[in-house]
Structures are given as structure tokens and as C-alpha cells.
Amino acid sequence: MSGPSTDAPRRGRGVGGRPRIEDVAAAAGTTAITVSRALRQPDKVAPETRQRILAAVEALGYIPNLSASALASRRSGIMALVVPTIANSVFAETVDGFSEVAGRAGFQILLGQGTYSAEAEHRLLTALAGRQPDALARIGIVRHDETRALLRRTRIPMAETWDLTDEPIDLVVGFSNRDAGHAMTRHLIRRGRRSIAYIGSDDDRAAARRRGYADALEEAGLHPAAPDIRVREITYGAGRRALRALLQLAPEADAAFCANDVLAVGALLECRKMGLAVPDRLAVAGLGDFEIAQELTPALTTVRIPSHRIGAHAAELLLARIAGETIDRRVVDLGFEIVERESA
Amino acid sequence: MSGPSTDAPRRGRGVGGRPRIEDVAAAAGTTAITVSRALRQPDKVAPETRQRILAAVEALGYIPNLSASALASRRSGIMALVVPTIANSVFAETVDGFSEVAGRAGFQILLGQGTYSAEAEHRLLTALAGRQPDALARIGIVRHDETRALLRRTRIPMAETWDLTDEPIDLVVGFSNRDAGHAMTRHLIRRGRRSIAYIGSDDDRAAARRRGYADALEEAGLHPAAPDIRVREITYGAGRRALRALLQLAPEADAAFCANDVLAVGALLECRKMGLAVPDRLAVAGLGDFEIAQELTPALTTVRIPSHRIGAHAAELLLARIAGETIDRRVVDLGFEIVERESA
DNA sequence: CTGAAAGCGCTTACAG
DNA sequence: CTGAAAGCGCTTACAG
Numbered sequence: 001m002s003g004p005s006t007d008a009p010r011r012g013r014g015v016g017g018r019p020r021i022e023d024v025a026a027a028a029g030t031t032a033i034t035v036s037r038a039l040r041q042p043d044k045v046a047p048e049t050r051q052r053i054l055a056a057v058e059a060l061g062y063i064p065n066l067s068a069s070a071l072a073s074r075r076s077g078i079m080a081l082v083v084p085t086i087a088n089s090v091f092a093e094t095v096d097g098f099s100e101v102a103g104r105a106g107f108q109i110l111l112g113q114g115t116y117s118a119e120a121e122h123r124l125l126t127a128l129a130g131r132q133p134d135a136l137a138r139i140g141i142v143r144h145d146e147t148r149a150l151l152r153r154t155r156i157p158m159a160e161t162w163d164l165t166d167e168p169i170d171l172v173v174g175f176s177n178r179d180a181g182h183a184m185t186r187h188l189i190r191r192g193r194r195s196i197a198y199i200g201s202d203d204d205r206a207a208a209r210r211r212g213y214a215d216a217l218e219e220a221g222l223h224p225a226a227p228d229i230r231v232r233e234i235t236y237g238a239g240r241r242a243l244r245a246l247l248q249l250a251p252e253a254d255a256a257f258c259a260n261d262v263l264a265v266g267a268l269l270e271c272r273k274m275g276l277a278v279p280d281r282l283a284v285a286g287l288g289d290f291e292i293a294q295e296l297t298p299a300l301t302t303v304r305i306p307s308h309r310i311g312a313h314a315a316e317l318l319l320a321r322i323a324g325e326t327i328d329r330r331v332v333d334l335g336f337e338i339v340e341r342e343s344a
Numbered sequence: 345m346s347g348p349s350t351d352a353p354r355r356g357r358g359v360g361g362r363p364r365i366e367d368v369a370a371a372a373g374t375t376a377i378t379v380s381r382a383l384r385q386p387d388k389v390a391p392e393t394r395q396r397i398l399a400a401v402e403a404l405g406y407i408p409n410l411s412a413s414a415l416a417s418r419r420s421g422i423m424a425l426v427v428p429t430i431a432n433s434v435f436a437e438t439v440d441g442f443s444e445v446a447g448r449a450g451f452q453i454l455l456g457q458g459t460y461s462a463e464a465e466h467r468l469l470t471a472l473a474g475r476q477p478d479a480l481a482r483i484g485i486v487r488h489d490e491t492r493a494l495l496r497r498t499r500i501p502m503a504e505t506w507d508l509t510d511e512p513i514d515l516v517v518g519f520s521n522r523d524a525g526h527a528m529t530r531h532l533i534r535r536g537r538r539s540i541a542y543i544g545s546d547d548d549r550a551a552a553r554r555r556g557y558a559d560a561l562e563e564a565g566l567h568p569a570a571p572d573i574r575v576r577e578i579t580y581g582a583g584r585r586a587l588r589a590l591l592q593l594a595p596e597a598d599a600a601f602c603a604n605d606v607l608a609v610g611a612l613l614e615c616r617k618m619g620l621a622v623p624d625r626l627a628v629a630g631l632g633d634f635e636i637a638q639e640l641t642p643a644l645t646t647v648r649i650p651s652h653r654i655g656a657h658a659a660e661l662l663l664a665r666i667a668g669e670t671i672d673r674r675v676v677d678l679g680f681e682i683v684e685r686e687s688a
Numbered sequence: 689c690t691g692a693a694a695g696c697g698c699t700t701a702c703a704g
Numbered sequence: 705c706t707g708a709a710a711g712c713g714c715t716t717a718c719a720g
Binding site: 017018061063064065066067068069070071076078081085086087088089092093095096099100103108109110111112113114126127128129130131132150153154155235236237240265266269272273291292295296297308 | 405407408409410412420425429430431433443444453454455457474475476494579580581584610613616617636652
């Protein structure tokens with residue numbers, strides 16, 4: 001009535017009243033080790049024994065303590081996944097693919113959020129590593145050298161994703177954000193655009209896309225239509241405001257390359273509101289190929305990213321690592337694809 | 345070169361070469377218990393000792409093994425969170441709010457995905473419970489009785505969310521989906537609509553919203569405009585197709601109540617494509633108030649859900665439970681709000 | 689302010 | 705096919 005401390009300890013039960021493996025063994029007339037085997041390698045236990053054990057598990061409502069299991073076996077059964085943000089849906093497909101493959105293989109997902117400040121990320125990754133995950137994946141490339149060193153030292157199989165690098169901490173699965181930005185900008189140029197602006201967010205991947213944009217302009221002897229327009233939040237509203245800002249800064253711009261589809265959709269909606277003809281007066285291009293891109297009128301020209309496959313493939317590679325298989329390609333480029341629709 | 349087994353075990357190191365608390369203690373000239381204290385209750389250790397210990401931690405790259413910590417202390421430092429799906433962004437805000445509050449309090453998030461079949465969910469929750477989370481939250485109400493009993497037995501502080509029930513397993517934080525459906529349907533009726541159709545998805549929350557819709561119609565002496573239109577996936581495309589199906593089934597319908605904003609947005613886009621005047625010819629209402637709802641033309645009339653607050657509040661309540669505080673309200677209704685815009 | 693002893697609940701070799 | 709012993713790396717009382 002007045003708290004757990006007044007409960008008499010139950011006979012043959014662990015703290016909190018939860019049965020332990022010993023309790024199951026006693027109920028089944030065998031020992032802990034055989035119970036452990038019956039649960040993990042059923043074939044190695046006589047059918048009758050197994051039967052009695054499973055009955056006892058059922059009767060007692062036994063749930064193995066995975067912390068104890070992890071400590072003893074040195075396999076945690078956990079895969080950690082670090083994402084920049086959950087609120088934004090950009091990475092949802094990747095998380096989904098990762099979770100699907102990892103879950104099917106019996107792993108649980110430890111989710112880490114936030115990779116903005118170097119210190120916060122270092123702390124987060126340290127804490128996650130403390131859980132001894134059997135593998136760790138992160139959206140994006142880890143930038144901070146100290147953190148990279150820490151992760152290398154732990155020797156936890158690790159996948160960086162959503163971009164490429166020649167020297168991953170362990171593995172990297174993604175595509176070249178720089179090349180994607182480059183390809184889309186070239187597409188705009190090929191379509192006759194000469195005054196192309198950049199609208200982007202404030203993260204590493206957007207920065208790489210911007211580099212591709214700048215390179216493509218330079219190769220074509222063109223100049224940016226305006227100073228970069230950078231938004232803090234990735235929302236439709238931010239895309240709208242960015243578009244308005246662009247028209248202020250460079251009324252003569254004939255194309256806007258947006259570093260992601262959310263911003264592009266916002267820009268597109270603002271154009272419609274202002275009665276600005278897309279693509280005749282202004283071409284708008286995005287990156288990501290979210291579902292909404294194809295549903296709008298005009299439909300959004302964008303870059304398709306294998307978001308789900310990035311997650312699934314990273315998980316598969318990590319499973320192979322865990323299984324001790326040799327991985328010959330540590331850098332996996334899943335590519336991207338220009339999807340030409342109506343807006344550019 | 346050919347695998348970890350060829351590595352000679354290092355002196356004074358645990359398996360895998362990772363330093364243990366003993367190694368830190370040795371390097372700092374003290375004992376494990378003092379190291380543990382220095383890391384967890386710094387005040388209780390002499391400043392000089394603490395200094396030496398922190399230096400040793402730094403030098404060795406020591407990361408506490410949280411499985412061992414969890415086993416010894418019976419506090420895992422984990423909060424488990426179960427969501428129906430990650431790929432869909434509907435719950436992203438809730439996950440974000442939960443993760444924010446839990447993370448700030450030093451907890452890690454164990455993410456479970458999928459609550460569709462009763463057996464799969466039972467297995468998932470059992471597995472999660474095995475990790476001895478200090479608390480567990482789930483989006484939605486757990487339906488399966490056996491699973492409810494299991495969770496009660498574990499005595500893990502638990503929050504069901506995104507709906508209400510008089511008898512939560514432990515706590516429930518949400519709003520009445522039935523009432524939300526009822527309120528929006530009444531709004532449509534008040535606006536003069538008489539032939540109102542329902543478009544929904546195939547989950548418990550949508551079912552509750554549909555009940556509210558049906559009740560409101562009955563109270564007004566009205567009949568559904570058409571048989572329910574139920575989609576399997578929550579996508580804009582599904583919303584589009586549902587709208588077309590509705591016009592086939594009931595060309596005379598004057599309103600469509602969509603169980604969520606994604607379907608409503610899809611329906612709205614399809615109306616525009618078909619040149620169907622909204623709201624004059626057909627009113628369209630959603631539920632959720634996603635950002636896109638306010639950005640479209642006509643802007644979507646919908647129900648605002650405190651999605652972020654549900655997650656944050658559930659986490660706060662669970663933290664209070666963990667701290668042993670008494671919770672007087674086990675059922676927390678965070679309400680909802682009709683947002684009247686242009687579409688209905 | 690610091691430490692010796694015991695134990696958390698499992699699994700890993702090893703033996704039979 | 706089954707079991708006795710040891711140990712995974714921490715923390716919890718308890719003592720001084």
C-alpha cells in the first residue's frame with residue numbers, strides 16, 4: 001500500500017517479483033543452463049525437457065533479462081541509430097528500412113537524436129556506445145575528429161549514411177550529395193536557365209548539394225542569381241519565405257534549386273499564391289522525391305534518393321559485419337536519379 | 345589481420361580491449377567503487393580524487409558498460425517507445441516530444457515498431473520488457489488482453505497515448521478520437537452539409553473517429569453518403585483514389601470527412617485536378633493539422649492534435665513515476681481543437 | 689571521504 | 705543431452 005518496500009520478498013523470485021531463469025529451472029526440474037539453451041538453441045535440448053521448460057516459462061511469465069544476457073554473452077542484441085531529427089520526415093524512410101531489417105534479425109533499435117553541436121553528439125554517441133550495441137548507424141558523416149576516433153576505438157561495426165566519404169569510420173552507405181546538386185543544376189542549365197538561385201538548409205548534406213550547384217554554375221560560366229538563401233527549419237513555411245526573399249534579392253532569377261523537397265514544395269506553393277508561372281517564369285527544383293512532389297500541380301522536378309534502401313542496406317551490411325563476414329566494399333554508392341516532371 | 349581471435353589479450357583490459365572500471369581505478373590509484381561514485385555522484389568524492397579519476401577516464405577512453413550498470417543497479421536508463429510505423433510522419437512529433445524530454449533526463453530510447461498483429465505486438469513488447477526499461481510508452485491503446493496482463497505483471501511504468509481509455513494499463517495521455525470525429529462531423533452538419541462521407545485508414549484511432557462520425561450523423565438524423573471508404577496505406581495517392589471512389593459511389597455527396605490530414609490533402613488535390621469546387625461543391629475535412637494543411641489552397645479545415653505535447657507529457661509523467669512520485673490523474677485528456685479554414 | 693564483499697541474472701567453455 | 709563452476713562489469717549496502 002505504501003510502496004514496494006512493504007512487500008515481503010517472494011520465495012524464489014528476483015527483486016520486483018520477476019521470475020529469474022533459476023525459478024524456471026526449478027519449476028521445470030532442470031537447471032539454468034538448460035533453460036538458457038532451450039530458449040536460445042532449442043535443438044540442443046531433448047524435446048520433453050524443452051516442453052517442460054516452455055510450460056514453466058509460460059506459467060511463470062518469465063522474460064529473460066537482456067541486460068544480464070548482454071553482459072554474459074557480450075552481445076547486446078541492440079543496434080543503435082542516430083538521426084539528426086525525428087520531427088522532420090526526411091529520414092523516416094531510412095529509419096523504417098533500417099528498423100525493418102534489424103528487427104527481422106532479432107535486433108532492437110536504440111534511437112539517438114540530434115547531431116548538431118559537436119559536443120552534444122560526442123556525448124550522445126558515448127552514451128550509446130556504453131550500451132555496447134552490436135552495431136551503430138548514423139545518418140550523415142561524423143565530422144568531429146575526436147568522435148571519429150572514439151568510434152574507431154570501440155570497434156563497433158558502424159555505418160555512416162546519406163552521403164559518401166573515402167574514409168568512413170567503418171562503412172558508408174549513401175550517395176553523393178555534391179553530385180546530386182551538380183546534376184540538378186546542370187539539368188536546369190541544359191533547360192536554358194541562366195540565373196539560378198540556391199535555397200537550402202543548414203546541414204552538411206545541404207552544404208554538399210550547394211557545392212555541386214556552385215561547381216555546375218562555374219563550369220557553365222554562370223553566376224548565382226542571388227546570395228544563398230539559407231533557412232533554419234525545414235518546413236513548407238520556410239520554403240515560402242525563402243521564395244519571397246529570393247524574389248526580393250533577385251527579381252530576375254529564372255530558376256530556384258532547393259536543397260530539399262520540403263523547401264521546394266513551399267516555394268512552389270508560394271509561386272502559385274503569387275501568380276508566378278512555374279516553370280515559365282521561374283523553374284523550381286527540389287531534392288528527395290517525397291510523395292507530395294508528384295502530387296502537386298505543377299508536379300515537382302526533383303532528385304530521387306533511395307532513402308529506404310539506404311537504411312535497409314546499411315542494416316544488412318552491419319548484420320554481415322556482426323556475423324563476421326568480410327565486407328569488400330566499405331563505400332557503397334546507391335546513387336540518385338533526376339526525376340523530370342513539370343516544375344523545371 | 346585475420347580476426348579478433350589472433351589479438352593477444354591486453355594487460356589490464358577487458359575483452360575487446362575495452363577498459364573496465366578496474367582499469368580506470370588502477371590508473372587513478374583508487375578502487376572501482378570510488379570511480380563509480382566519481383562518475384555518478386561527483387560531490388561525494390574528494391576533488392583531487394575526482395580529478396585523477398577523470399584524467400584516467402580520459403586517458404583510457406573509458407566508457408561505462410551500461411548493461412553491467414543496469415544489471416547491478418536495476419535501473420536500465422532506457423525508456424521504450426512503441427509506434428505503429430515510422431515511415432509515416434503522423435507520429436513524428438510525438439516521438440520527438442518524448443525523445444526530447446526523456447533524453448534531457450538522461451534516458452535512452454529503445455524504439456519498437458509495428459503493432460498490427462496481436463502476436464507480433466506481444467512478441468515485440470516481451471522483447472522490449474526483457475531489456476528492463478525503466479518506463480514504456482506506446483502510441484495507441486494496447487488491445488490484446490494477454491498483452492495488457494503481461495505489461496501489468498512487469499510493473500514497468502507505462503503510458504498508452506494518442507487515445508483515451510478509462511482503464512489504462514498504467515497511464516494514458518491523449519485525446520478522444522471518437523469525440524474528435526464527432527466534433528468535426530457536427531461542424532460539417534452545422535455548415536449545412538447533409539450527405540457526408542467517411543474516408544479512413546485501418547487502425548484503432550481511425551475506427552474511433554469513425555464512431556464519432558456515425559454518432560453525429562445519427563444524432564442529426566442523417567445517413568452516411570456512402571459506405572465507408574477505407575484505405576490501407578496513409579498516402580496522398582490513397583487519399584486521391586479514395587476521393588475518386590467516393591464520387592463513384594455517391595456523386596451527390598457534399599462533404600468528405602477524412603480520418604487524417606494526409607488523406608484529406610490527397611482528396612483536396614484530386615478535387616483540384618478534377619475541377620471540383622471545394623468547399624462549394626464538396627467540403628473536405630481532415631484530422632491532425634499537419635503543416636501542409638494550412639499551406640494548400642483552399643487551406644484545409646481540420647482538427648488540431650497536441651501531437652508533440654502528447655509525447656512530452658507522457659515522458660514527463662513517466663519520469664515522475666520513475667522518481668516514485670504519486671500520480672493522481674492516470675487519465676490525461678489533452679484535448680483537440682477544430683481549426684476552421686477554407687475547405688469545410 | 690574511501691573500500692572489501694557480495695551479488696545483479698545471465699552465458700561460456702568444459703566435462704561427462 | 706545435461707550440468708557445476710566461473711565470470712561478464714558494474715553497484716549496493718555496510719563499515720570504517
